[in-house]
Structures are given as structure tokens and as C-alpha cells.
Amino acid sequence: MIELRQATEVDFSQIWLIFHEIITVGATYAIERDTDEVGAKSIWMETPQETWVAIEGDEILGTYYIKPNKAGGGAHVCNCGYMVKSSAQGRGIASSMCEQSQVRAVELGFRAMQFNFVLVSNTKAIGLWLKFGFEQVGRLPEAFEHPTEGFVDALIMFKNLT
Amino acid sequence: MIELRQATEVDFSQIWLIFHEIITVGATYAIERDTDEVGAKSIWMETPQETWVAIEGDEILGTYYIKPNKAGGGAHVCNCGYMVKSSAQGRGIASSMCEQSQVRAVELGFRAMQFNFVLVSNTKAIGLWLKFGFEQVGRLPEAFEHPTEGFVDALIMFKNLT
Numbered sequence: 527m528i529e530l531r532q533a534t535e536v537d538f539s540q541i542w543l544i545f546h547e548i549i550t551v552g553a554t555y556a557i558e559r560d561t562d563e564v565g566a567k568s569i570w571m572e573t574p575q576e577t578w579v580a581i582e583g584d585e586i587l588g589t590y591y592i593k594p595n596k597a598g599g600g601a602h603v604c605n606c607g608y609m610v611k612s613s614a615q616g617r618g619i620a621s622s623m624c625e626q627s628q629v630r631a632v633e634l635g636f637r638a639m640q641f642n643f644v645l646v647s648n649t650k651a652i653g654l655w656l657k658f659g660f661e662q663v664g665r666l667p668e669a670f671e672h673p674t675e676g677f678v679d680a681l682i683m684f685k686n687l688t
Numbered sequence: 689m690i691e692l693r694q695a696t697e698v699d700f701s702q703i704w705l706i707f708h709e710i711i712t713v714g715a716t717y718a719i720e721r722d723t724d725e726v727g728a729k730s731i732w733m734e735t736p737q738e739t740w741v742a743i744e745g746d747e748i749l750g751t752y753y754i755k756p757n758k759a760g761g762g763a764h765v766c767n768c769g770y771m772v773k774s775s776a777q778g779r780g781i782a783s784s785m786c787e788q789s790q791v792r793a794v795e796l797g798f799r800a801m802q803f804n805f806v807l808v809s810n811t812k813a814i815g816l817w818l819k820f821g822f823e824q825v826g827r828l829p830e831a832f833e834h835p836t837e838g839f840v841d842a843l844i845m846f847k848n849l850t
Binding site: 549552555556557558559595596597598599600601602603637638640642643663664665666667668669670671672673680682684686 | 711714717718719720721757758759760761762763764765799800802804805825826827828829830831832833834835842844846848
């Protein structure tokens with residue numbers, strides 16, 4: 527049974543494996559491909575407001591963060607990032623995390639959720655966000671240099687939670 | 689005569705006055721309205737790749753920063769932020785800085801420039817960016833809580849520099 531709970535300090539060693547696997551490929555996130563553990567912890571656990579994990583027994587299968595997307599007058603809109611272990615793909619974990627993160631966002635007082643950089647090449651993610659009612663509110667031309675597909679556009683997706 | 693040059697450490701005391709004036713009002717930037725000097729220095733001088741000032745004699749009338757908008761595969765698109773001292777408004781300083789920042793962006797190897805959060809209430813800025821050939825590529829619904837106008841939309845504006 528897969529459970530969602532907030533990440534603790536000791537979870538980071540497993541989160542790092544997932545993060546490192548995804549960032550090294552560099553096909554989905556605009557994060558330096560050689561980010562080390564210290565950088566990863568800052569990005570995924572220290573900068574965000576909260577970090578969550580999807581866990582089965584002792585194994586972390588996925589993780590997400592939630593944070594204000596902007597400061598000051600923009601702090602009522604949150605941003606989340608999701609990562610799923612490659613060996614756990616296809617089990618609906620991203621879907622479960624996205625659903626729960628929207629509930630959590632409302633609990634934390636956010637009014638909307640924004641994804642800043644969804645690559646058009648990441649069709650699986652786009653399909654999922656659309657299913658959850660996110661709308662495309664922007665498109666950044668050739669904003670990402672994909673490791674195999676060259677320059678690809680990135681979408682900005684937005685969902686009102688109120 | 690107004691000159692544009694890179695900011696030095698000692699310029700920060702004057703940059704802080706401009707930053708503080710603008711951020712306290714909180715009507716244009718999604719930055720915490722009570723940001724202190726340490727935070728301001730981090731945002732405007734330490735995090736960016738470069739910081740520039742528009743200076744007349746010994747007086748700094750405006751300032752801008754330039755930095756990669758995203759890391760990794762997104763690092764070829766830059767982001768700039770501009771601030772002009774209220775007493776120096778209307779003298780074309782934002783315009784001069786925007787023009788020069790595009791030249792500088794190309795020198796630094798950037799292929800495009802993106803503004804992530806241009807409030808629809810900031811009509812002066814929008815007019816200027818459109819004049820310079822920036823295009824609206826996105827619109828974030830009610831993404832900013834304006835101090836007097838309530839929730840306002842923010843535009844994402846983009847210009848290819850190649």
C-alpha cells in the first residue's frame with residue numbers, strides 16, 4: 527500500500543536517488559544536470575515550504591514539494607514539483623501526489639497552483655495536469671534545450687483552487 | 689549625462705534606497721514588502737549574474753539585474769528586473785536600461801529574454817516592453833495581490849534575441 531506523508535530528514539538519501547536519476551537525464555526539469563546532494567537538498571527540501579513522499583513499506587517511490595510560487599503579492603499562488611522513481615512509473619503515483627498536493631495547498635492557504643515550466647515534450651505530465659483541470663496560460667518558445675530533442679517550448683499551467 | 693555601468697559594492701547603499709522605496713509600496717514586484725538590506729542585496733546583487741546602474745554624477749537614478757531565468761536546459765533565456773528612482777521617472781532611464789540590457793544579454797550568450805511577472809496594472813512597463821518587441825506569451829489570472837487594486841493578472845513577456 528502506498529502512503530503519502532511529509533518527508534523527514536532521513537528520507538533525503540532516498541529522495542536524492544530519485545532526484546539524481548531524473549536531473550542527470552535533464553529532460554524534464556530546468557535544474558543543473560550536475561546538481562550535487564547539497565544543491566538537491568536545498569532545491570527539494572530546504573527552499574520549499576513542505577516536501578512529501580509517496581512510500582511503500584520502507585521504499586520511497588515518489589516525492590513532491592510545495593512552495594509559494596512568488597513572494598510578496600504573489601504568495602497566494604503555490605508551485606509544486608513532482609518526481610517518481612523510474613521503477614515505479616505507471617502506478618499512478620504522480621497522479622496521487624498531484625491530487626493530494628492540491629488538497630494540501632488549500633490547507634496551507636494557497637488560492638491557486640502554477641506550474642512554470644512544463645515541457646511540450648513531456649506529454650505524459652501535460653495529459654495529467656489537463657486531466658486535473660490545469661489550464662495552459664502561457665507558452666515559452668524554445669525555452670528549454672532538451673538533451674535529445676533540441677530546443678522545445680515550455681508551457682505554463684495554472685489552476686484556481688478556490 | 690546619464691551613464692550606464694556595472695554596479696560595484698559601494699553602489700549598494702544607493703541601490704537599497706531605490707529598491708526599498710519600490711518594494712515597500714509593493715505594487716510592481718512580487719518581493720516581500722518588508723525585505724531588509726541583506727535580502728535586497730541577495731535578490732538584486734548576489735543572485736543575479738550582473739547588476740548595472742544608471743548614474744548621473746554621483747547619483748544612481750536606476751538599476752537593473754540580469755540572470756539566467758532558469759538553470760540547466762533553461763539557462764539560455766535570461767531575466768532582467770529594472771528599477772528607477774521615483775525622482776528620476778520620465779527621463780527615459782528604464783528605456784535606456786532595457787535597451788542596453790538586451791545588448792548585454794547577447795554579449796553574455798543569452799538567446800532570449802523573459803519577464804515572468806509584468807502586472808497588467810503596470811501599463812507603463814507593458815507599453816515599454818511592447819515597444820521593444822517583447823511579446824505577451826502568457827497571462828496568470830489574479831496572480832498578484834495589489835495593495836490598492838486587489839487581485840490583478842500578471843503577464844509573461846518574451847523576446848527572442850537571436
